[in-house]
Every structure is written in C-alpha cells, then in structure tokens.
Amino acid sequence: MAVELDLEIAGEPMRALGDRALYWPARRRLLIADLHLGKGDVFRRAGISLPSGGTSHDLARLAALLAHTDAQELWILGDVLHGPAPQASWRRRVDEWRRQHHRVRVAALAGNHDRALAAATDLGFELLPDSVDDGPFQLRHDPHPHEELHVLCGHLHPVFKTPGTTQRWPAFLLRERLTVLPAFSQFTAGVEPDLATGEQLIVCVEGEAIALPAA
Numbered sequence: 001m002a003v004e005l006d007l008e009i010a011g012e013p014m015r016a017l018g019d020r021a022l023y024w025p026a027r028r029r030l031l032i033a034d035l036h037l038g039k040g041d042v043f044r045r046a047g048i049s050l051p052s053g054g055t056s057h058d059l060a061r062l063a064a065l066l067a068h069t070d071a072q073e074l075w076i077l078g079d080v081l082h083g084p085a086p087q088a089s090w091r092r093r094v095d096e097w098r099r100q101h102h103r104v105r106v107a108a109l110a111g112n113h114d115r116a117l118a119a120a121t122d123l124g125f126e127l128l129p130d131s132v133d134d135g136p137f138q139l140r141h142d143p144h145p146h147e148e149l150h151v152l153c154g155h156l157h158p159v160f161k162t163p164g165t166t167q168r169w170p171a172f173l174l175r176e177r178l179t180v181l182p183a184f185s186q187f188t189a190g191v192e193p194d195l196a197t198g199e200q201l202i203v204c205v206e207g208e209a210i211a212l213p214a215a
Contacts, residue, residue, distance in 0.1 A: 005209040010136035010150035018209040020182045023069045030071040033154025034079040034183035055090040059097045077154045078111025078141025098124040111141035150177045157183040159190030160203045172202040
C-alpha cells in the first residue's frame with residue numbers, strides 16, 4: 001500500500017499518498033487528477049501500441065486507496081476520460097468497479113479531455129462545475145491561481161527526473177497557493193517543472209511519497 005506523507009496545505013491537514021493521490025481527512029475525501037479512462041483503447045484504435053489492462057490496474061489502485069483511507073468521497077480533478085466513452089471493454093470494468101463501491105460518492109470536474117463526460121451519465125459519476133470552492137481551497141483542473149484560495153488541480157502531469165538517468169517519477173508540485181497533483185493514470189507523459197524559490201516536489205516512487213528539499 002502507498003506510503004503516505006502528512007503535510008499542511010493552506011492550514012489544512014492533508015496526506016500525500018505515494019500512489020498519486022491526495023487525501024483530505026476533514027472531508028474524508030480522496031482526490032486524484034488525470035485518470036484518463038479509455039486512453040489505451042483510443043491509442044490502440046489509432047494504431048499506437050499500448051499494453052492492455054491499464055484501466056483494470058488503475059481501478060485496482062483506486063480500490064486499494066479507498067480501502068486504505070476509508071474515504072467516503074472520491075473527487076477527480078479533471079481528465080476523467082480520454083476521448084469518447086463507448087460501451088467498450090474498459091466501460092464494463094468501470095461499471096463493475098462502480099457497483100463494488102456504490103457507497104462512495106464519486107464526483108468529477110471536467111478537464112480538457114472531457115468533452116464526452118457530460119454525456120456519459122451512466123458512469124455513475126456526479127459531474128461538478130469547472131471549479132468548486134470548498135474551505136481554503138478551490139478545486140479545478142487547470143492550474144489557474146486564485147486571489148484568495150489555495151488551488152488544488154491537475155493537468156500539468158508534473159514529474160521528477162532522477163539525475164543521471166532517464167527515470168521519471170510522478171510528483172506533486174507545491175507552489176504558493178497552488179498544489180498540482182500527479183497524473184493518476186500510468187499511461188501519461190509528464191513535464192519537469194522549473195521550480196522557483198520555495199517551491200517543492202513530493203515524488204511518488206514505487207508507492208512511497210518522498211518530499212524533496214524545497215528549491
């Protein structure tokens with residue numbers, strides 16, 4: 001199971017989980033970003049080879065995180081889907097996962113890949129507005145700063161490149177009034193952020209959340 005790291009964001013106790021998720025204990029809410037359901041199918045239809053089983057693996061990781069945190073809610077901060085949501089094999093796996101976790105409120109904010117999300121009402125996900133203000137946070141997909149609230153978001157897919165190697169690890173990016181979650185899907189590219197003074201990465205290495213020194 002993912003090793004967690006306790007931290008405080010905007011004065012609120014939070015937990016960064018090594019399997020690319022953030023837990024908000026006060027709300028019993030698990031937060032992830034960039035799930036990209038169906039991405040493998042989209043790529044394979046386009047003739048681009050990707051391993052099968054990615055959706056099942058991601059759903060199993062989600063199930064383990066929900067069990068570990070005992071979260072009552074799962075919020076997805078955008079890019080829930082990757083293209084249309086046909087009745088394909090990955091949809092059957094999602095439907096079964098949703099039946100197994102019917103007591104968990106699953107809510108989603110649309111991201112730039114979610115043009116089909118509004119029509120996918122049978123997924124059993126509650127569609128939220130583009131941004132939601134809750135406590136000291138604004139939850140959204142794009143990393144747009146807010147004048148007063150701390151933004152929790154996704155979209156950037158931040159990674160850390162191990163010096164001297166080609167290995168890249170997904171990471172949380174902590175900035176002033178902005179926290180970017182790593183992409184939850186394992187079939188995603190990533191971007192190495194340029195860190196300004198005081199900014200920090202929490203790197204997800206084989207299920208463990210490791211805080212690097214601040215810049």
